[in-house]
Amino acid sequence: MAPKIDSLELFAILLMCIEGKVDALCDNIITIFGWADTDKSLHRFEFHYFLDSLFRGILGLIITKGEQMPTKRGFRVSSKEIIKLVQAVFGEADSLDKEQFRAAI
Helix, strand or coil: CCCCCCHHHHHHHHHHHCCCCHHHHHHHHHHHHCCCCCCCEEEHHHHHHHHHHHHHHHHHHCCCCCCCCCCCCCCCCCHHHHHHHHHHHHCCCCEEEHHHHHHHC
């Protein structure tokens, strides 16, 4: 049997589906995935984990035309590709406070 979707993968997808301001999205990402400095900042590794969870969740739920069930459960985006996305947001910083993170997104 294929791997099931875990709760953080589901949270990541739900965050992206909620309508509202980008500021609220950023605050929720920091609240849910920002363990090192909860509610104050987000570290590179935490954002990497958010993106990894988001992509794993999407791949675990997508049903393509002609399929009856998701066929990509357990697949993931390469860590090297996620690192590129993290680099684009964080630059050389190890962490970003809420305002910096909002501006970078």
